[in-house]
Amino acid sequence: MDLKETSKEKIEKIGKNPNFVASVRHALDGIRIILKEEKNMRSHALLGLIPLMFAWFFESSALEWIVIIFCIFLVIIMEFLNTIFENVVDLVTDYEYHPLAKKAKDIAAGAVLVTVFFTILIAAILFLPKLVELHYKLN
Numbered sequence: 486m487d488l489k490e491t492s493k494e495k496i497e498k499i500g501k502n503p504n505f506v507a508s509v510r511h512a513l514d515g516i517r518i519i520l521k522e523e524k525n526m527r528s529h530a531l532l533g534l535i536p537l538m539f540a541w542f543f544e545s546s547a548l549e550w551i552v553i554i555f556c557i558f559l560v561i562i563m564e565f566l567n568t569i570f571e572n573v574v575d576l577v578t579d580y581e582y583h584p585l586a587k588k589a590k591d592i593a594a595g596a597v598l599v600t601v602f603f604t605i606l607i608a609a610i611l612f613l614p615k616l617v618e619l620h621y622k623l624n
């Protein structure tokens with residue numbers, strides 16, 4: 486039996502999505518799992534409400550809304566990627582210590598952090614001048 490045949494048999498055993506609806510259902514399962522199991526994802530989703538509230542409060546332009554929503558989605562997508570890396574690393578290492586596993590996980594977490602800093606920077610550029618203006622108006 487050749488290797489290609491074996492892989493095909495294995496895939497048949499796991500099963501493939503029979504249609505688009507099944508693919509979407511599994512994708513929704515993925516979102517549900519990450520929201521349930523990843524505390525960081527929940528925290529980032531909640532923190533994402535802060536710039537949205539600022540945008541609403543300061544009656545931001547359509548472009549400002551787009552920039553903020555884009556940044557929030559960037560953090561969420563990076564959190565998805567980080568979780569994928571964590572799971573693949575755990576699968577490969579079977580929870581055994583390995584310096585390369587540490588490196589991969591730390592770099593993936595670093596990518597999320599960089600994206601969060603980027604979002605904070607964008608929010609500061611958009612809202613700090615408006616906050617300072619409001620402060621002087623009120624005093």
Ligand SMILES: Nc1ncnc2c1ncn2[C@@H]1O[C@H](COP(=O)(O)OP(=O)(O)OP(=O)(O)O)[C@@H](O)[C@H]1O
Pocket residue numbers: 525567571578580581582583584586587590591594
């Ligand atoms: N197999 C491993 N070998 C070596 N170090 C590891 C291994 N697994 C995890 N680590 C180290 O432990 C840290 C925490 O790993 P864990 O898988 O618990 O991530 P986490 O706490 O869920 O991360 P995050 O906060 O990004 O969601 C990693 O950042 C890494 O430094």
